[in-house]
Amino acid sequence: MTTLIEKLAGIPTGSKLGAALKTRAEVLRLSEAAHDAVLVPRDPGGLSHALRAALAARMCRHLGSAALVAHYDGYLAHSGDADVAALAQPGGVSGDPRQDAMARHADLLTLSPRNATRGDIEALRSAGVGEPDIVRLSELAAFVNYQLRVVAGLVLLRDAS
Structure with a gap:
């Protein structure tokens, strides 16, 4: 069975790279489980499934992964929640201070994670984001x-073979 990462990276079934990935089946399985846990958890807390999809699509747009953008845009479209759709675009805002603060923080963690400070966490708190949602x-x-980097690496390997 092909995993999401293999599908997004366009790894041909039966290729040498595909065979090599089968030796890492547990890592791919765990990655798939992590995907589901962070995108569609049973208890989304203050980050709705739509907001999660919009922020994920935004992060993928920042790093230019068309396959992952399409994947997360699909989740967002399926959610039916147009209120957060603007957040799927870099620089997009929803008008909700809490959601906009989360989008800015997702940008920071994607584009310059080394620059994140305690002050950035305080900015989230000041915008009304609680501790559990900061963790989420x-x-x-x-x-x-992580997914962006794994898929990019596999695409490079695929194209080199």
Whole structure:
């Protein structure tokens, strides 16, 4: 069975790279489970499934991954929540101070994570983002940025073979 990462990276079934990835099936399985846990958890807390999809699409747009943008835009479209759609675009705002602060933080964690400081967490708190949602946002950003890098690496390997 092809995993999401293999599909997004366009790894041909039966290729040498595909065979090599089968030796790392557990990592790919765990990555798929992490995807579901951060994108569509049973209890989304203050980050709705639509907001998660919009922020994920935004992060993917920042780093130019068309396959992942399409994937997360699909989740956003399926959610039916147009209120957060503007957040899927870099620089987009929803007009909700809490959501806009989360989008700025997702940008920071995607574009210059080394520059993140305690002050950035305080800015989230000041915008009304509670501690559990700060953790949820951090998990989302960490996973999406991991996924972006894994897919980019696999595309490079695919194209080199």
